[in-house]
Amino acid sequence: AEQMINDWPWRERANRSPFAMALKAGDITWCWRDLQHRVDSLAAGFIQQGVSEGAGVVLRSKNSLDALLSYLALLQTGARLLPLNPQLPQGLCEKLLPQLDISFVLDLTGQPLSLSQTPLHLRNAFSVSCVSWQPERIATMTLTSGSSGLPKAAAHTLSAHLASARGVLGLIPFTHNDSWLLSLPQFHVSGQGIIWRWLTAGATLVLAGDKNIETALAECSHASLVPTQLWRLLQQTAFPASLRHVLLGGAQIPLELTTQAEKAGVQCWCGYGMTETASTVAAKRADASAGVGMPLAGKDVRISDEEILIRADSLAAGYWKNGSLMPLTDADGWLHTRDRGGWHAGELFIAGRLDNLFFSGGEGIQPEDIEKVLVSHPQVSQAFVVPVADEQFGHRPVAVLDAQAGLVYAELNLWLSRKLPHFQLPVAYHALPETLAQGGIKISRLRIRQWIETLT
Ligand code: 4YB
Incomplete structure (x- = not known):
């Protein structure tokens, strides 16, 4: 039975089951009461430093216990929270933050940017520590990874985050005896999705701390992973035995991957979602087909001219800009995703980004x-195909690969030529440089294209 939420979820947990395990981080194990005390004193400290309801606050950090506590504490002050990827360059932040009406910056990286907004510090206090729980308040702003221009800030209410969690928990079993590793960044919806599912289920959240993901997974039942992370995990000699459920998403999910992981004893869940929808909107248990299943509870998907449209209770209220919310849907409430897709045998298939489509000698690629x-x-564990300008063809495809050492590109090309029409065959192959990873969960195609251009 669904329970009405009338208070901040962590406070409600602390009231209902104060001594149940809430969180593990290294040697630390906290029950919900422990957690609530920390969040309360931290929130009081922020309020003393001037944070008030509706104030724009940046939280610049990679995942850590302090970052998680700050996330909860800042929400509890009623702030409008912007979790920020520490890898975003200073220049971009200088341009972006004024448009997002940011007044305070909490920088936990140890190498703060020099910005004009007021710096905040982690400081405990024991006074007023909370505003009232209003589910329709804008709680977070999460930056989209737009391929061009400044990122946009998808503004989610508390109830949108909870609706996202309910959708996923309607499919994936996750209860108070389970533990989900915070395996993706908190500044991305994939990380925040984990937090809201944890709060909704009253389960345990595990923070990796100094450990790498592989080691941290040894004490978890659940994790969210992008496909490349699961590939890496499967290449390890010992697969973490406790791990029973993996939610995949963020990119095409290869059948080879889920087949191997299921053989290793993990139940794989294939998801599709985006920043604007606060993570997964359609998902299924991995099977013999490469689709992403059906829309979850509270989510609707429609296809129009091959484009995926989404209407969902987890949708952002708008993009925040200069004090107002710019609509992200059409008049009927549909978000036009710019993803190409379709229905086959009763499930949703993702074909790719419409913006990635290019033409080569008159053929669409x-x-x-x-x-x-x-x-x-x-x-090959990861592949990107980008266009390079070509006098004769307009553009031609080039492949950039994350592949095992010893792969011979000429042999790969021969293998590929038996599977693809000639116009789709890459005219060159390159190894993916590690420098293109940006601390986010995916590699930017724009940066790959720019890098390729420097080679020619
Ligand atoms: C896909 C795709 C798919 C997204 N096939 N293209 O909790 C989760 O949902 C989760 C779990 C594990 C890993 C990631 C997640 C996410 O949140 C992913 C959300 C995300 O990637 N948001 S995004 O705004 O950064 O990018 C969205 C885009 O990613 C979509 O518009 C698609 O183009 C692409 N994508 N899932 C193919 N299954």
Whole structure:
């Protein structure tokens, strides 16, 4: 039975089951009461430093216990919280933060940017520590990873986050005896999704701390992973035995990957979602097909001219800009995702981004079509196909690969030529440079294109 939430979820947990385990981080194990005390004193400290309801606050950090506590404490002050990727360059932040009406910056990186907003510090106090729980308040702003221009700030209410969690928990079993590793960044919806599911289920959240993901997973039942992380995990000699459920998303999920992981004893869940929808809106247990299943409870998906449209209770209220919310849907409430997709045999299939489509000698090329075949090669774990300018063809495809050492590109090309029409065959292959990873959960195609241009 659904329980009405009348208070901040962590406070409600602390009231209902104060001594149940809430959180593990290294040697630390806290029950809900422990957690609430920390959050309360931290929130009081922020309020003493001037944070008030509706104030724009940046939380610049990678995942840590302090970052998690700050996330909860800042929400509890009624602030409008912007979790920020520490890898975003100073120049971009200087341009972006004024448009987002940011007054305070809590920087936990140890290497703060020099910004004009007031710095906040982690400081405990024992006074007023909380505003009233209003589910329709704008709680967070999460930056989209737009391929061009400044990122947009998807503004979610508390109830949108809870609706996202309810959708996923309607499919994936996750109860108070389970533990979900905070395996993706808190500044991305994939990390925040974990937090809201944890709060909704009253389960245990595990923070990796200094440990790497592989080690931290040894004490978890659940994790959210992007496909490349699961590939890496499967290449380890010992697969974490406790791990029973993995939610995948963020990119095409290769069948080869879920088949191998299921063999290793993990139940894989294939999800599709985006920043604007506060993570997963459609998902299924992995099976023999490469789709992402059906919309979750409270989510609607429609296809119009091959484009995926979404209407959902987890949708952002708008993009925050200069004090107002810019609508992100059409007049009927549908978000036009710019993802290409369709229905086959009763489930949703994602074909790729409409913006990635390019033309080569008059033929349309959807890079994801080529990437799907490339990652089905046993030695390729990640593939990007980008256009390079070509006098004769307009553009031609080039492949950038994360592959096992020893892969011979000429052999790969021969293998590929038996599976793809000629116009889709890459004219060059390159190894993916590690410097292109940006601390986010995915690699930017724009940066790959820019890097390729420097080579020619
Ligand atoms: C896909 C895709 C798919 C997204 N096939 N393209 O909790 C979760 O939902 C979760 C769990 C594990 C890993 C990631 C997640 C996410 O949140 C992912 C959300 C995300 O990636 N948001 S995003 O705004 O950064 O990018 C959204 C885009 O990513 C979509 O518009 C698609 O283009 C692409 N994408 N899932 C193919 N299954």
